Amino acid sequence: MNYLSVENISKSFGERTLFENLSFGINKDQKIAFIAKNGSGKTSIMRIINGEDEPDTGQVVIRKDIKMAFLSQDHNLQEELTIEESIFASDNEILKVIEQYEKALENPEEEEAYQKAFDDMDRHNAWDFETQYKQILFKLKLEDLKLKVKNLSGGQKKRLSLAIILINRPDLLILDEPTNHLDLEMIEWLESYFAKENITLFMVTHDRFFLERVCNEILELDNGKLYQYKGNYSYYLEKKEERIASENASIDKAQNLFVKELAWMRRQPKARTTKSKSRQEDFYIIKQKAESRRKENVVELEINMERMGSKIIELHKISKKFNDKIILNDFSFDFQRGARIGIIGKNGTGKSTFLNLLTQTIPADSGKVIVGDTIKIGYYTQSGINPKPGQRVIDIIKEYGEYIPLAKGRIISASQLLERFLFDSKKQYDYVEKLSGGELKRLYLCTVLIQNPNFLILDEPTNDLDIVTLNVLESFLLDYPGCLLVVSHDRYFMDKIVDNLLVFRGQGEIENFPGNYSDFRAYEDSIEPVKEESKEKVNWKQNNPKTNGLNFNEQKEFQKIEREIKDLENKKIEIENLFSEGKVADNEIEGKANELQKIIQTIEEKEERWFELSAKMEE
Numbered sequence: 001m002n003y004l005s006v007e008n009i010s011k012s013f014g015e016r017t018l019f020e021n022l023s024f025g026i027n028k029d030q031k032i033a034f035i036a037k038n039g040s041g042k043t044s045i046m047r048i049i050n051g052e053d054e055p056d057t058g059q060v061v062i063r064k065d066i067k068m069a070f071l072s073q074d075h076n077l078q079e080e081l082t083i084e085e086s087i088f089a090s091d092n093e094i095l096k097v098i099e100q101y102e103k104a105l106e107n108p109e110e111e112e113a114y115q116k117a118f119d120d121m122d123r124h125n126a127w128d129f130e131t132q133y134k135q136i137l138f139k140l141k142l143e144d145l146k147l148k149v150k151n152l153s154g155g156q157k158k159r160l161s162l163a164i165i166l167i168n169r170p171d172l173l174i175l176d177e178p179t180n181h182l183d184l185e186m187i188e189w190l191e192s193y194f195a196k197e198n199i200t201l202f203m204v205t206h207d208r209f210f211l212e213r214v215c216n217e218i219l220e221l222d223n224g225k226l227y228q229y230k231g232n233y234s235y236y237l238e239k240k241e242e243r244i245a246s247e248n249a250s251i252d253k254a255q256n257l258f259v260k261e262l263a264w265m266r267r268q269p270k271a272r273t274t275k276s277k278s279r280q281e282d283f284y285i286i287k288q289k290a291e292s293r294r295k296e297n298v299v300e301l302e303i304n305m306e307r308m309g310s311k312i313i314e315l316h317k318i319s320k321k322f323n324d325k326i327i328l329n330d331f332s333f334d335f336q337r338g339a340r341i342g343i344i345g346k347n348g349t350g351k352s353t354f355l356n357l358l359t360q361t362i363p364a365d366s367g368k369v370i371v372g373d374t375i376k377i378g379y380y381t382q383s384g385i386n387p388k389p390g391q392r393v394i395d396i397i398k399e400y401g402e403y404i405p406l407a408k409g410r411i412i413s414a415s416q417l418l419e420r421f422l423f424d425s426k427k428q429y430d431y432v433e434k435l436s437g438g439e440l441k442r443l444y445l446c447t448v449l450i451q452n453p454n455f456l457i458l459d460e461p462t463n464d465l466d467i468v469t470l471n472v473l474e475s476f477l478l479d480y481p482g483c484l485l486v487v488s489h490d491r492y493f494m495d496k497i498v499d500n501l502l503v504f505r506g507q508g509e510i511e512n513f514p515g516n517y518s519d520f521r522a523y524e525d526s527i528e529p530v531k532e533e534s535k536e537k538v539n540w541k542q543n544n545p546k547t548n549g550l551n552f553n554e555q556k557e558f559q560k561i562e563r564e565i566k567d568l569e570n571k572k573i574e575i576e577n578l579f580s581e582g583k584v585a586d587n588e589i590e591g592k593a594n595e596l597q598k599i600i601q602t603i604e605e606k607e608e609r610w611f612e613l614s615a616k617m618e619e
Helices: 040-051 081-086 093-106 113-123 126-139 154-168 182-198 207-213 233-267 273-291 351-358 395-398 414-420 437-449 467-479 489-496 517-526 552-580 586-617
Strands: 002-013 016-027 031-035 056-063 068-071 174-175 200-204 217-221 225-229 311-322 325-334 340-345 365-370 378-380 403-405 411-413 456-459 482-485 500-506 509-514
Touching: 002 040, 016 040, 016 056, 016 200, 016 217, 016 225, 031 040, 040 174, 040 200, 068 154, 081 093, 081 126, 081 154, 093 126, 093 586, 113 437, 126 154, 154 182, 154 395, 182 207, 207 233, 207 489, 207 509, 217 233, 225 233, 311 351, 325 365, 325 509, 340 467, 340 489, 340 517, 351 456, 351 482, 351 500, 378 437, 395 403, 395 414, 395 437, 411 414, 437 467, 456 509, 467 489, 482 489, 489 517, 509 517, 552 586
Parallel strands: 031 200, 031 217, 068 174, 174 200, 340 482, 340 500, 378 456, 456 482
Antiparallel strands: 002 016, 002 056, 217 225, 311 325, 311 365, 403 411, 500 509
16 A cells, blocks of 8 residues: 655755655555665655655655654654643544543542543553553653653653654654664664554664664665665665666676767768667767766775874773762773774763763763873764854864875875865855754764874764765774774664673663674573563673683683684685785785785784683683
8 A cells, every 4th residue: 555655856955956856655564764875865855755845846645544753853842841741732532531541540539530531541442552652651761751841851852752653653654863862772672663563664764773673675865866675774785786786887888889889970971871860869878878987975084093102091990970870980991902892871871971081071080090191082072063153164174274184194185185075165165054964973073083083982973974974984993093982872883893892781880891782782682581570680790600711701702702713714715815816916916915914913813812711711
């Protein structure tokens, strides 16, 4: 059953065309993710679908009998209402019945009103609905129903908007970045909720784990064209790669044919036969195809990292609390060279406070933070850029100098640097306040990296970045030689770039977990679930005493080293085969040889540690 049809819509702002002649449909039970680069018009398309904006051409046709809801980045709540009043403000008949019942409970002496409310609950089968909506509020941490909207944080308002939509059970749900402002526990609950509920979804999200587990179709807007993939995110990646390879092969073929046809065109006399005119028309079609090579505008990240000494950052018995809320309690940690650490935990457990203590933005109640003399911290905060009124994009970068140093003694102008971050010459003179959320994040990332830090701290870096930019950022961070500390709810991102976690449990409890997010989830899931009524979290440190001479961290390290050695051996064999088969180009020989030597050296180092742990196992 078709719920909604988008027919040949176009949208422009001045001379800038966002998209034109786009058509697609949304059918019952589809869970569609819409993927496009920032600035391609994703939000405009969602606003057009929801009737908040009009297309320049085309139309959106919505089936008359369906209920549709839109979760945008901006909440649409009444500031003076409480959480409870906001929920009951909808025209949902069952909610009205529950509202009357809740009021009757407050006045049990009015027996007639109470009996009527009780009977209405029975007649509308509202008991299960009440249980479910309260569970939604509980999962989204909105349990104080008397709180007024005006006193809620931005994240709480977003969660309340989401709760209201879920409670009202629309047939079609349009979501713009639904996982923003949710902690990992909430995100995983929302994933399972969408998996079991019969809701048709159309969403924009950068959360690739969410895409993988929730969506059954991907709709991609790429270079002005729409492509549909009937599968999840992994399927999309595979098929997109095949599509691009096929397109490029087709273009290469057209270019070869174009050269031949161009020579023929130049030989022809002015007076042409009908046959030659037909061939001439074909020539222009071939020419268009041959010149259609994809224009990949990709962010180019580069850094001239400051030299790093032996001492990095040491935390000695740090304590911090706000009133009765303990953030850290005698916490000690020594960052090692090349550390790649992720921080996870529920909202409110002190993750951002920890970063501010580390950077000495706020003081600790007790203890010491010792920063090595050679350490230069780059701190990407959630607050982002605070531009001066009337400041343009290029002015932000020129505050760091007209020319920026790069690696190996090279320099680059402020304008050239901005071009690498996808700000063309025209965009560089836009006012900063006119930039989109994604563009602001990209500009802010640029200002952090041009300071050439060797200790990079990223607090929720993936919010508002499109998937294309995320992939580039991940590639950069994988090669980043300094220390990396990341707070993120993006599980895909964390899996890719960190190999150790600090798990914030709340009330000063912080666990050092060796592994990435998937390792952590697998471990958590392997523990026998704790009974709900106990509300006590199993501590893996307490439940894993030393066995076979190794403690839990060492067991994890031992397993990890075995996997790493196997992967390195495979890479080593792959490069050796290239050399033995003569498949290494002359200009690549030195680079491949150095890569091989580095792999061999790494294998030797890891094998040495493997033997150390093996010996300890036998003690």
